[in-house]
Amino acid sequence: MLQHLIRALLVLTALASVGAAAARADETTAETFDRGPFWFRSVTAEGDHVTGLRPFWDAVRDDEGQLISASVLYPLWHREVAPAAEVSRWSFFNLINYERNDATGTTRFDAWPFYFSRQTDTDSSDDYRAVFPIYGDVPQRFGQDRLNWVFFPLYGRFEKNGAVTTTTPWPFIKTITGEGHRGFEVWPLGGHRESTMHESAESFALWPLYYRKRTGPADNPTSLQTGFLPLYALDRSPGYRSETYLWPFFGYVDRTEPYQYHARHYFWPLWVQGRGDDRYVNRWAPFYSHSIRRGYDKTWVMWPLWRQATWHDANLQHERRQFLYFLYHSTVQTSLHNPDAAPARKTHLWPFFSSWDNGAGRKQVQAFSPVEVFFPHNERVRRLWTPLFNVYRYNRDDSEDVVEHSVLWNLIKWSRRPGERAHRVSLLGPLLRLRTAPGEKSFTLFGDQLGLEYDDGLRARTPFTSSSSTASP
Template sequence: MLLAVGGLALTASPGGAQADERNWWPLWVSRTDPSTGDERTSFLGPLGFEQTAADATTIHGLRPFFDEAHSADGSLTATSAFYPLWHRESDATTADQRWSFFNLINFEHDASSDVTRFDAWPFYFSRDTGSPEDSYQAVMPLYGDVPQRFGQDRFLWALFPLFGRFEKQGVTTTTTPWPFIKTVTGEGHRGFEVWPLAGHREETGVSSDSFALWPLYYRKQAGLDTDAPSLQTGLLPLYALDRSDGYISETYLWPFFGYVDRTLPYQYHATHYLWPFWVQGQGEDRRVNRWAPFYSHSRMRGYEKTWLLWPLWRQANWNDHQLHHERRQLLYFIYHADTQRSLTQPDAAPASKVHLWPLFSSWDNGAGRKQVQALSPVEVFFPHNERVRRLWSPLFALYRFNQTAPGEVRHALLWDAVTYARSEERDRREFHLGPLFGYTSEPGELNLEFLGGLIRFNRSTPERTWQAHVGPRPTSEAAAPLSSR
């Protein structure tokens, strides 16, 4: 059962345990994984790497400076330099392209719609669609007229924040300057605000929103055209009220004393003392017992969470689709463990991923695949960023363990200076101490190598005689032995 817990980056000590290895550490180490056909090579310890998959796609680079990915026809599909400082991606099939400099200067071309975007945050924004109606070039703070962006239908500014105009769902808010003076117009909408002194805006017959000396006094009404309008009002810190259909919340001497009483769409009642620190609540499929920061326990719609001495220890349990999740954290990332169990196959082994920062990370998919890395200072922060994990994580991999299936394992120490692989399926053992010594054992044959294979001893059964070879390894080992006995 393969559960949704991602593994570690594999480029530092990649491939299955069955990999046949040539070890000239630290200059280069190469091996082929017969289970996948992947060829993997590392240069200068963890710095240089190259991987060629069975489908002829390749990835190579020099950590942490750059990497490149090529398709089977040799086309460059992705590259980066000092990632995440700069990276570029392209799709040979769709001709889409994008590149980014630290996610601040971004270029993107969507070939299917022939749309090009270029931004240099927070100063320059542009989009070219071929149509002047939804194309733009904008310079912050000088001038901009930008449609369908920044959460607005249109955002127009000149010498911002001196002048700005926001349009969304037929409502126009003009600010001169932002955020202090605002005028609201639109069909059925009107309003004027001098923040934080006073302001009022309304949609005739539908909603009303006022404040004075914000946030000391506020009053919001919505749903005035319905049978159950809502009201939010407060004169802080004396009193606050939030009321809607089936719900009421009142606070006295905010935030010291208050309660919540809900009857729709579910039943729930809670009492607050110095909210949000002390809360006692209970209702349909939910319960809150919070005495923060000392202890907090809550259960809401199947999501159960416990805090001890926040933020020291956190534990959470929840169900998602056909999986049960459990997460345990010490100071968020010092210790971080995720476990997943199948709800439909309760007897199946769980999948897990554990980080003890920065000492090690381990991964078990519950179906026989396991990985361990020490040291591991970046895995917990970038669990889903393959490029960060490919370029940075292997630099710290003093020790690596990889099991592709039970009995198919590989150990690597000091970036492949010392490696050991075992395959129960092939009844094969392989050990390398850099180029100094190598040992391979498989049914009917035993091989010893010294100095990267320049001196080799071979013994095969049933003769059980040793053969010695000196010199570079030929294409075939059928060359005449130096001596035998």
């Protein structure tokens, strides 16, 4: 009788699942795959508490309830708080950015590319408000010591390392002044600038056909870059010399310090042959390319179809294989201290599935997986977006002897504990749970607080009593 009852319940549950919403599933760090599609809660390895509603928002708080970060439709808007450093910031798509440092009393606000500001609680010469392209006077930003503009590109002024470049308008007419600096340029016709402070000079004519840049005395420069393209180009400095003839057809590189390296190129950068200290290049792009540089070994075949790279850090040997960058992406990590240990693997076949194997008995597979390959180190994307595509998930943890399968965001879930030789099935979240083991069969209908339960007999459960009636099967 029990078998017929279970079969009937399975049929009814399957029919009901057509219009059912996915049930909420809480998250834990121990079960990273046990995630519902929308509402979730979890605890990170650091002990922080995470709550959210995918993909709309999430919040991370420490064990004292202090907000650490939050987001709304990430990466549309997100906020970060560092209580120890007294810094808080928020960003709207990384275009509108706000940052407040209570320790220094400094506030920054940017709305790219139109508005930039920095204000302190006390007057400061570094404070500014700038509206692009109308007016701006901005110190210590955009790679400049100071930057000014009025109706840019009609007028701009750049200060860096004592040199002041005034352009009216940019980039055509430039005047260079400052202590030890002088020059004048009319781009692209010609120009010249020099610095007695840094003992350097630059010139060009009919850019980019002729150029010359030197450091050191004019009659015997320590380094020199010059060329009259496409006929000839020279780049030399102490221990280094490179020449190109009929650019980009023929050329060579000869380096003697701080390391040895010699290369010849034809149609640079397509065909290059180079050898040296811990360096190797054999490039016949786009057909084949193999290079080694400081232990980073990289091979391309029919660029950009196939790429393979190996490298190592202090503890791990890494090997990566890619087909069209992201359509197939596989990474294997092997321990250098324990070569006999099983390697860790991560594989993406975009957008169909992603699989993880930590080499220590933890394996995970998800289908579909369209975002994971693009944000491998972004935990917020993984938390808010990856589970939304969780049509199927597989989780195996040998340390706890657990195997789990879930379909349609845990709507249907099957788990097995080999040590107990027991199988558990849940349908529509808590609606129906089945458990089978040698000599044992049981089910729960409509949850633990309200519904029916069968173990050694059929019981009705209510919020007030766990066994109001019992019937023989």
